[in-house]
Amino acid sequence: MHSPVGEYLQQILSECAADDGAVADYIPELAAADPDHLAVALCTPDGTLYSAGDAERRFTIQSISKPFAYALALRDHGIDAVLEKVGVEPSGDAFNEISLEERTGRPENPMINIGAITTHTLVGPADLDEDARTARVIEGLGAFAGRELAVDEDVFASEMSEVWRNLALASLVRANGIISGSPEEAVRGYTRQCAALVDVRDLAVMGMTLARGGTNPLTGEQVVPEEVARQVLSVMTSCGMYDAAGDWLSAVGIPAKSGVAGGILGALPGQVGAGTFSPRLDRFGNSVRGVRVFERLSRDMNLHLMRIPEPSLEVIGRRERTLRGRRLVVLQGAMDFASAEMALRHFERIDPSEGDVVVDIGMVSTLNDVGRRMLHEGLARLAADGHRVIVVDPHGRLGDLGGGRVPYIARVVPDREGM
Known part of the structure; x- marks a missing residue:
């Protein structure tokens, strides 16, 4: 073409x-x-x-x-x-x-x-x-x-x-x-x-x-x-x-x-x-x-600098569910302040009594520095609530989680359906 x-x-x-x-x-x-x-x-x-x-x-x-x-x-x-x-x-x-x-x-x-x-x-x-x-x-x-x-x-x-x-x-x-x-x-x-x-x-x-x-x-x-x-x-x-x-x-x-x-x-x-x-x-x-x-x-x-962006209403993907006893949260789209804030509010609603939480960011298209810092903090707080947090990050966008000082957060790159 x-x-x-x-x-x-x-x-x-x-x-x-x-x-x-x-x-x-x-x-x-x-x-x-x-x-x-x-x-x-x-x-x-x-x-x-x-x-x-x-x-x-x-x-x-x-x-x-x-x-x-x-x-x-x-x-x-x-x-x-x-x-x-x-x-x-x-x-x-x-x-x-x-x-x-x-x-x-x-x-x-x-x-x-x-x-x-x-x-x-x-x-x-x-x-x-x-x-x-x-x-x-x-x-x-x-x-x-x-x-x-x-x-x-x-x-x-x-x-x-x-x-x-x-x-x-x-x-x-x-x-x-x-x-x-x-x-x-x-x-x-x-x-x-x-x-x-x-x-x-x-x-x-x-x-x-x-x-x-x-x-x-x-x-x-x-x-x-x-x-x-x-x-x-x-x-x-x-x-x-x-x-x-x-x-x-x-x-x-x-x-x-x-x-x-x-x-x-x-x-x-x-x-x-x-x-x-x-x-x-x-x-x-x-x-x-x-x-x-x-x-x-x-x-x-639609190239105007003051163009109003589409609202980030679909930050949480439809694939969120419990998978083999784990809460699976799929994030998607561009992850900036507004979308990362929505993800943090979603994390807030995860009950501390739930077990492992799998956060899959493979569908995140872009992740700026603000979004990255906010997700790091959200993942750390989930872990502090007693969850074992597993991050699926196939593209390595999150960088070093906690600078190696947060051992209770793990990153895995498995086949998503085989977790």
Whole structure:
């Protein structure tokens, strides 16, 4: 069978192809872009890629680099140290405004230019020179994409010819003591970072790397720690689409970042990474057709971050019964806080006078850290009530029960019907 996902993406492109908006004309090289290019790509958690349209067309990453440079700075120095230099509050301003906190003088967030220039200087050790720091950023962007990225030297030179406003922004944060190096070096490095070449498939993989907690789905590399990915996704949600962030969160509901070359990257935790490309921009600097494509994906595939999940009413499987004098409890589905809490309430109803309790988690599809800790505690309390607890865990999802210190809990991996 041929998967229909690619055909679905092609259909979306054909239905979102109206030609309003205009290319970024304040950068000469971007002003010359073909406005008719249109592409979309999706990446699943296991690294499967789907794409449609001009998916092989490469373009400069521009501001989509901002969340990834922020991630690298967080990886290198920790969240607290980076927060001393760059805040996380939405500015409500355009991407190139002077958005500084009155009390501290630090930039409002890392998704606007003044914050992104600052963030670039925080990647790597403080004593790195300009070339080494920029190389570290480009290498890091490539780790997120799963391949080595090149820089478009023509776009870099073109942007450097119109760099005056960014140079003024860098001078402000230097005057406030937020950065310590020269503003010229910071702007050159940031501008080269923005000139890295990607396509929509790269964006989809980069988005999925964040959505998988920092693990690249193609290479398996843990590019940044999970807590860094969570922090970046949080800031993208509130600040990634500039002064249109509220409209985006309401209509699309996918953490995202746009770039003035026409790209948009989306990352929905645990589900999908997405990339679109279309050079025509709206008044906020976001791709007009890219926004439409994301709206369709969110609506058609129910990908909104605030989607109400189905209630976990079937945590306890129908196979619960007494089997050869033992109480058999079969757990199933995704085991998170809500479903694990239901399982604990079920454990509560097991009378202390009953004998052995067999807890079968072979039908549990996923088990996060919270669900695992809650089940560990529930099993320990069943044992404390005098039950001999036997855990059927064929996939090893529970890990070490009690760290070896709870000998009255045993794990077995038998044939279920032969217990």
